[in-house]
Structures are given as structure tokens and as C-alpha cells.
Amino acid sequence: MHDRSELTPIQTRAMETVQGIQDAICSALEGLEREAGSEARFVPDRWVREAGGGGESRIITGDVIEKGGVNVSAVHGELSPDFAKQLHGSGSTFFATGVSLVIHPQNPHVPTTHANFRYIEHGDRRWIGGGGDLTPYYYDADDKAHFHRVFREYCEAFPEIADYPAWRDWCDRYFFLQHRGERRGIGGIFFDYVNVDEAKEGHDLALLDFLRAGGQAFIDAYLPIARRHVSEPYTAAQRTWQELRRGRYVEFNLIYDRGTIFGLKTGGRTESILMSLPPHVQWGYCVEPEPGTPEAELLTVLREPPPPGPVAGSER
Amino acid sequence: MHDRSELTPIQTRAMETVQGIQDAICSALEGLEREAGSEARFVPDRWVREAGGGGESRIITGDVIEKGGVNVSAVHGELSPDFAKQLHGSGSTFFATGVSLVIHPQNPHVPTTHANFRYIEHGDRRWIGGGGDLTPYYYDADDKAHFHRVFREYCEAFPEIADYPAWRDWCDRYFFLQHRGERRGIGGIFFDYVNVDEAKEGHDLALLDFLRAGGQAFIDAYLPIARRHVSEPYTAAQRTWQELRRGRYVEFNLIYDRGTIFGLKTGGRTESILMSLPPHVQWGYCVEPEPGTPEAELLTVLREPPPPGPVAGSER
Numbered sequence: 001m002h003d004r005s006e007l008t009p010i011q012t013r014a015m016e017t018v019q020g021i022q023d024a025i026c027s028a029l030e031g032l033e034r035e036a037g038s039e040a041r042f043v044p045d046r047w048v049r050e051a052g053g054g055g056e057s058r059i060i061t062g063d064v065i066e067k068g069g070v071n072v073s074a075v076h077g078e079l080s081p082d083f084a085k086q087l088h089g090s091g092s093t094f095f096a097t098g099v100s101l102v103i104h105p106q107n108p109h110v111p112t113t114h115a116n117f118r119y120i121e122h123g124d125r126r127w128i129g130g131g132g133d134l135t136p137y138y139y140d141a142d143d144k145a146h147f148h149r150v151f152r153e154y155c156e157a158f159p160e161i162a163d164y165p166a167w168r169d170w171c172d173r174y175f176f177l178q179h180r181g182e183r184r185g186i187g188g189i190f191f192d193y194v195n196v197d198e199a200k201e202g203h204d205l206a207l208l209d210f211l212r213a214g215g216q217a218f219i220d221a222y223l224p225i226a227r228r229h230v231s232e233p234y235t236a237a238q239r240t241w242q243e244l245r246r247g248r249y250v251e252f253n254l255i256y257d258r259g260t261i262f263g264l265k266t267g268g269r270t271e272s273i274l275m276s277l278p279p280h281v282q283w284g285y286c287v288e289p290e291p292g293t294p295e296a297e298l299l300t301v302l303r304e305p306p307p308p309g310p311v312a313g314s315e316r
Numbered sequence: 317m318h319d320r321s322e323l324t325p326i327q328t329r330a331m332e333t334v335q336g337i338q339d340a341i342c343s344a345l346e347g348l349e350r351e352a353g354s355e356a357r358f359v360p361d362r363w364v365r366e367a368g369g370g371g372e373s374r375i376i377t378g379d380v381i382e383k384g385g386v387n388v389s390a391v392h393g394e395l396s397p398d399f400a401k402q403l404h405g406s407g408s409t410f411f412a413t414g415v416s417l418v419i420h421p422q423n424p425h426v427p428t429t430h431a432n433f434r435y436i437e438h439g440d441r442r443w444i445g446g447g448g449d450l451t452p453y454y455y456d457a458d459d460k461a462h463f464h465r466v467f468r469e470y471c472e473a474f475p476e477i478a479d480y481p482a483w484r485d486w487c488d489r490y491f492f493l494q495h496r497g498e499r500r501g502i503g504g505i506f507f508d509y510v511n512v513d514e515a516k517e518g519h520d521l522a523l524l525d526f527l528r529a530g531g532q533a534f535i536d537a538y539l540p541i542a543r544r545h546v547s548e549p550y551t552a553a554q555r556t557w558q559e560l561r562r563g564r565y566v567e568f569n570l571i572y573d574r575g576t577i578f579g580l581k582t583g584g585r586t587e588s589i590l591m592s593l594p595p596h597v598q599w600g601y602c603v604e605p606e607p608g609t610p611e612a613e614l615l616t617v618l619r620e621p622p623p624p625g626p627v628a629g630s631e632r
Contacts, residue, residue, distance in 0.1 A: 047603070059601050069601065179586045247593070254570035255580075264571075270495045277563070277599040284595070285375045285385065286361070286587045 007074075010126075010204050011095055014119035015074045017208045018137045019100040021117055021215030023070045025101060026058055029068065030218045032226055038063035042070065047269055052077040057272045063106065064230055069275035071102040075266065079122070088196045089122030094266075096120045098130075099117045099194075099215070100259060103222075108242035109184070109229040111136035111143065112249065114276070116259060117211040117220040129192035132218045132226070133171055135185030135249060137242045143225045144186045151189045152218035161210050167191045172306040175209050177252050183302045184252045241295050244287055246278035253277065258268040326442075327411055331390045331434035333524045334415040337433055337531030338388045341417060342374055344535045345384065348542055354379035358386065358476070363585050369394040373588045380546055386417040386589035391582065395438070399581050402523075404512045405438030409548050410582075412436045414446075416575060418592040419538075422495065424558035424561045425545040427452035427459065427501070428565065430592070431534040432575060433527040444523045445508035448534045449487055449502030451565060453558045455614045458500045459541045467505045470533035471574070477526050490623040493568055499618045500568045504537075557611050560592035560603055569593065 026042045033040040040062030048054040055073030062068070074097035075086065083220065084092045098118025105112065115132035134147045155162035169191035176183050195207055253260050253276050263273035289295035323331065342358045349356040364370040371389030378384070390413035400408045414434030414539030421428065431448035450463045466482065471478035487506035490580050510525055541549050569592050579589035605611035 057601075066348075067601075080335075179580050179589075221428070243596075250566060250597075251570060251590070254567060266409050270601050273495075274567070274599065275601055279598060280559075281566075281597045281599070282595060283383075283590065283593040283597070285373075285591060 011074075011097070011121070013205065013208055015072075015097045017212050018074075018117060020074050020212060021060065021099045022056070022070050024215050025099075025115075025219060026060075026070050028223055029060065029065065029070075029103065030231070031062050033060070033062040033225060035227070036062075036064050036230060040065070042068075042303045046168050047223070047272065049073075049075050049077075049267070049269065051075075051267050055269065055272060057269075057275060059275070064110070064226065066104050066106040067279040068101070068103040069272075070099065071272045071275060072099045072269075073097065073272065075268070077266070079266065084122070087122050088127065088193055089125030091123030094120065094122045096266075100276075102274075104246070104278045105226065105230075107230060107232065108137040108234050108238045109232040110226050111229075112246075112278070113222050115214075117214050119208065119211065122124075124206065125196050127192070127196040128194045128211055130211065130214055131167065131171055131190035132186035132214070132221060133175055133185055133190070134222070136268050137238075137245050137246075137296065138294050139186070139301050140225075140229075143228070144222060147188060147221045149199070150217055150221035154213060155189065157213065158206075158210050161194060161207065162191070165190065167306040169309060170311075173309060173311050175252065177248060177256070179255070180248065180251070181247065181303060182299070183304070183306060184248065186301065205277065214248060239291075243278075243282040244284060245298075246281045247283045250277055250281055327390075327437070328414070328582065329521065329524055331388075333414045334388050334390075334413050334433060334435070336528060337415045338374065338386050338488070341415075341431075341535060342376075342386050344539055345376065345381065345386075345419065346379050347475065348546070349376070349378040350376075351543070352380045352546060356381070358384075359605060364584070365389075365391050365393075365585065367583050368389075368598050371585065371588060373585075373591060374593065378575060380426070380542065382420050382422040383595040384417070384419040385588075386415065387588045387591060388415045389413065389584070389588065391584070393582070394562070395582065396549055400438070402423045402440050402498050403507055404443065405441030407439030410436065414581075415591075420468065420562070420594045421546075423548065424453040424550050424554045425548040426542050427545075428537050428562075428594070429534075431530075433530050435524065436602060441512050443508070443512040444510045444527055445506060446527065446530055447448070447483065447487060447506040448492055448537060449504035449506070450538070451561075452553075453561050453614065454610050455617050456504070456541075456545075459544070460581045462494075462540060463502070463504060463537045466533055466537035470529060474522075474526050476480065477510060477523065478507070480505065485625060487622040489601065489625060489627050491568065492622050493564060495571070496562065496564065496567070497619060497621075498615070499620070502617065516570065542629065557600065557605075559594075559596055559598040560600060561614075564596045566593055566597055 030041055042058035042059055042060045045057045053075035057071045060068045074094040078092045079094050100116040112135040117130035119128050149263045153166045155164035171187045174190045176217040227315060260273055346357055358374035358376045359375045369391035373385060373387045376384045392411040394408045395410050416432040418430045428451040433446035435444050468480045471480035483505040484503060487503045490506045576589055594614055
């Protein structure tokens with residue numbers, strides 16, 4: 001990570017905030033492993049970015065989590081002119097610190113999840129972005145209701161900052177595979193460029209409080225769902241279905257995901273960026289589940305068109 | 317496919333040419349299965365493109381070929397203005413017919429291979445493109461020499477059209493994963509925009525002869541290599557290595573491959589385009605083979621930087 005002497009006070013606070021989120025989430029997920037009788041722990045891997053900054057990836061391979069990564073980074077430097085033009089703010093210098101995680105559980109009844117909380121400066125602008133979303137392999141209306149309720153209440157606790165209905169819809173529009181006509185999952189929230197037009201130091205600190213609370217919201221949203229399903233038995237066919245659906249996850253991340261593209265374009269660390277990819281994946285040809293099966297039910301849910309509106313802020 | 321009455325004579329000939337290549341290659345690959353005592357055959361799947369044209373995907377799941385697809389399509393219509401600007405030729409109408417194949421063998425000692433031969437019209441311009449390349453999981457200098465010799469001799473038989481040294485280098489530059497610093501495989505040939513500035517009907521027919529000979533060159537290049545290795549025993553660890561390397565194949569195709577992007581942008585048929593993705597794939601975190609192993613030897617070869625020069629004609 002950074003030598004703190006290079007950072008401004010707000011950059012330091014932002015970096016500490018995302019590190020705190022990383023600690024809290026890793027600790028909660030290790031608790032989930034412990035409850036399942038597993039000794040699995042996150043293994044830290046610190047890395048330095050030659051062009052400026054660095055990060056710490058934490059990887060877990062457990063009984064509950066087949067592959068999980070919780071990554072923080074704090075990087076700065078120069079954007080390529082083409083890429084700089086696609087962002088708010090002027091000039092080519094940037095600072096970005098964030099925490100990003102993807103959890104791929106072993107059991108197909110436990111959903112995959114992703115969350116991200118970031119603070120970015122580009123030229124004269126600074127803003128936050130982030131969100132959390134759920135990608136089940138089997139549809140469960142109670143899980144969906146719980147996940148959304150937690151994120152709604154989180155947003156409602158910060159009425160000056162957050163807009164839950166807009167961010168829920170943004171999430172549905174963002175995590176959509178155009179070439180498949182499918183949503184990646186059952187949603188959550190997605191936000192970006194929050195505070196991009198403000199420049200009040202006090203407000204910046206409130207934004208960091210908001211990010212910190214987002215990390216806790218993620219824990220409250222995901223862990224009860226994982227606990228509910230972690231002991232459910234599953235068949236080889238259900239596992240195959242999970243691996244085929246993981247193929248869609250790969251397609252989304254490599255074709256559409258801005259975080260992945262931002263990371264690769266800013267000379268990010270490939271292994272930390274592609275940590276999001278699932279461990280075992282399958283692709284078939286024209287695989288379509290039998291009507292009336294739980295697999296077909298999931299597809300019916302995912303094929304509901306997203307709410308209308310632009311994928312605002314998309315760099316592509 | 318097309319109702320031929322909609323097509324010009326050269327479009328008809330181009331479509332027949334790629335269909336002929338499809339027949340020849342499928343027949344040769346089914347022969348490979350038969351030699352291994354397998355009854356596996358290609359299963360045809362014809363499809364229609366709503367915006368104009370259609371195609372036939374042929375899929376095989378065999379003992380030698382874990383997943384293989386040989387796809388032809390003949391499509392026409394309107395390009396989006398943004399995309400049209402990135403191609404040679406003016407206007408927004410296009411016609412494209414081609415054959416594209418990817419073979420993912422079961423045995424990690426048998427390389428994956430890809431080939432593509434296409435004829436394209438865009439506004440006032442027409443051209444051909446294509447190539448073939450080899451993606452081994454274990455490096456074999458004899459395989460590489462054989463594969464390149466066949467494609468070199470093929471090019472040298474058409475001195476008016478082909479430029480083997482340039483096309484070999486173009487292949488090495490094209491099939492390169494920038495974010496990994498790795499070549500996808502050990503090369504072959506890659507060509508595009510051949511004849512883009514000519515407009516002589518006779519020359520167009522010579523180009524189609526050249527494509528047809530390319531299909532035969534692919535057969536002559538790949539089949540002896542597959543035969544050499546198909547009976548070699550392999551371990552579970554070698555299979556894991558193959559699945560991890562297949563992850564790189566997915567990364568290339570979804571992040572860099574122009575054929576994939578062209579297909580998805582022109583409203584192509586997703587299942588036929590993504591037929592190229594391997595059946596079983598793995599991603600790990602910072603997996604690096606032990607020095608001195610055959611796995612490390614492959615990486616040494618793939619990490620050799622590609623020859624300098626632009627990836628000319630790239631749409632991205």
C-alpha cells in the first residue's frame with residue numbers, strides 16, 4: 001500500500017476506511033467457515049504497483065467458500081488520455097482506493113456475491129462509488145427480499161447521500177448481459193459518481209462513513225443467506241448447473257464490468273482483478289433447463305428485462 | 317442460411333466455399349474420432365438471423381474432442397454507425413460469410429486449435445480474412461515446426477495473395493494477452509483485409525480458391541499433431557493444468573477477440589459465437605508452475621514478447 005506520507009488527509013482516511021471494511025468482511029466470512037467446522041482463513045498477499053501505490057489481496061479456499069477474495073488497493077498515477085476523457089474530472093492524474101470482493105461458495109444453494117466500495121479522485125473531482133449484489137443459482141424469494149431490505153435500510157439511514165430506488169434500478173441495468181438477454185443476478189444496489197460536484201471536506205468524511213456502513217450492510221445482507229443454505233444437500237447435476245451459470249459470471253466480468261476494465265486499463269494487478277473469476281466453470285452449447293424445474297425458474301427471473309434508463313456513468 | 321436468390325454470384329460462391337471448408341474439416345475430425353474407436357459425429361444446428369441471413373453450427377462431443385464446433389454463417393444487414401467507421405469501406409450495409417472452428421480436445425497433450433476463413437463486403441469494399449493457430453498445453457517443438465511448415469507452404473503456393481512471414485508475425489501479435497504478458501499459443505497465421513483495394517471479379521474467385529486451400533491446410537496442419545498425442549496417458553494434475561490454461565483462452569476470446577466482438581456487435585448468434593469457449597475451465601490465484609517442469613517450459617515459450625508492429629486492422 002501507500003507510504004502514508006505521500007497521501008493527503010482525506011486520501012489517508014479513505015484508505016483506512018476501505019481497509020477497515022476488508023477486515024470486517026474477512027472476519028465475518030471466516031466466522032462462516034468456523035461455524036461449518038472449517039479452519040479456513042484468508043491468506044493475505046500484499047503487492048506493490050510500480051506506477052504508484054499497491055494493495056493487499058486476501059484469498060480464502062474453504063469448505064463453505066470454494067474461492068473467495070477480498071482485495072483492497074490504493075493506487076495513483078496518470079490515466080491514458082483516452083481513458084481520462086471517459087471519466088468525470090479533468091486532467092490525467094488520479095487516486096483510487098477501494099475494497100472489492102467476490103465470494104464463490106461450494107454449495108450451489110448458496111449464492112455468489114460481490115461488493116465494492118471505492119473512493120476516487122480525478123483532477124479537480126472526488127467521488128465515491130460501490131454497491132453489492134447477489135447471484136443465486138436457485139431463486140429464493142425470501143433471500144431476495146432480505147438482501148434488498150438490508151440495502152434499502154442502509155440507504156435510508158443516509159438520506160443526504162443515498163437513493164435506494166435509483167440505485168436498485170441502476171444495479172439491475174448494470175449487471176445485465178446484453179448478448180444473453182439475462183440479468184447476472186437478482187440485484188442489490190449500484191452507485192457511482194456520488195458527490196462528484198461537491199467539494200466540502202466535511203461532506204467527504206460523511207461519504208467515508210457511508211462507505212464503512214456499506215461494508216456492514218453487506219455482511220448483514222449476505223451472511224444470513226449463506227447460513228440458511230450452507231447445509232442443504234446438493235446433487236452433481238446441481239453442481240453442473242452452478243458451473244454453467246458461473247460461465248455467465250465470467251462473461252459479464254470480462255465483457256462488461258467497468259471495475260475489471262478500469263483495473264486493466266490503469267495497469268492494475270491482473271491476479272487481483274481476475275480474482276473475481278470462479279474456480280470451476282463450464283460452457284455448453286444451447287443448454288436450456290426443462291420447463292418447470294428450479295433451474296428454469298431462475299432463468300425466468302433473470303430474463304425479466306431490466307428497468308428502462310441509461311447505464312449512467314458507464315465508461316463503455 | 318440465405319435464400320440464394322438474394323445473393324450476388326460472388327456472394328453465392330463465397331458461401332459455398334465456406335460450406336465446403338466446413339464439410340471437409342468436419343469429415344476429417346470425425347475420422348480422428350473413428351480412429352480412436354469413437355462413434356462421435358458432428359450434430360448440425362441450423363439457425364436463422366432475424367436481421368438477415370443465418371448459419372449452421374456443427375457441434376461434436378467425442379472421445380478425442382471434448383468440445384468442438386465448426387460454424388458457418390452468411391449474414392447481411394446494417395452496421396451500427398460507430399462500428400461501420402471502424403471497418404474499411406463506406407456505408408453501413410455489409411455481407412459476411414465465414415467458417416470458424418475451435419477444437420478443445422480431452423487429452424491435455426493434444427493442443428487446442430482454432431481456424432477461421434471469411435469473405436466480407438462493406439459498402440464499396442470486399443476482402444477476405446482468416447487464419448489458423450495452435451494452443452498447446454505442453455510445448456512440443458516438432459508440433460510447432462510441422463504446424464508452421466504446412467501454413468508456410470500453403471501461403472507460398474499463392475504468392476500473389478499471401479505473405480507468410482508477415483502473417484505469422486501478425487498472428488503472434490494478435491493472439492497476445494496484454495494483461496498476462498502471454499501469447500495465447502504458439503502461433504500460425506492471421507490475415508485480414510486481403511484484396512480490400514482491388515475490385516477485379518477474377519481476382520475475387522482466386523481469393524475463394526485461396527480460402528478453400530486454407531481449409532485443407534488446416535486439416536494437414538492439425539490432424540497429424542492430434543494423432544501423435546491422442547493416445548498419450550495423462551494425469552489429473554495435467555488435466556488441471558489444461559483447465560487453468562483454458563481460462564486464458566476464455567480471457568482472450570472475451571477481452572480481445574475481434575471475431576467475438578464483431579459477432580456480438582452485429583447481433584450475431586450468441587451460442588454460435590461463444591461455442592469457442594472450452595467445456596471445463598478453472599481459475600486459480602497466482603498459480604505458477606515449478607521451474608524446470610513442462611508446465612513452466614510452456615510459459616517460457618508463451619511469455620516471449622511478440623514481434624514488434626501494430627496489430628493492424630484491429631477494431632479495438
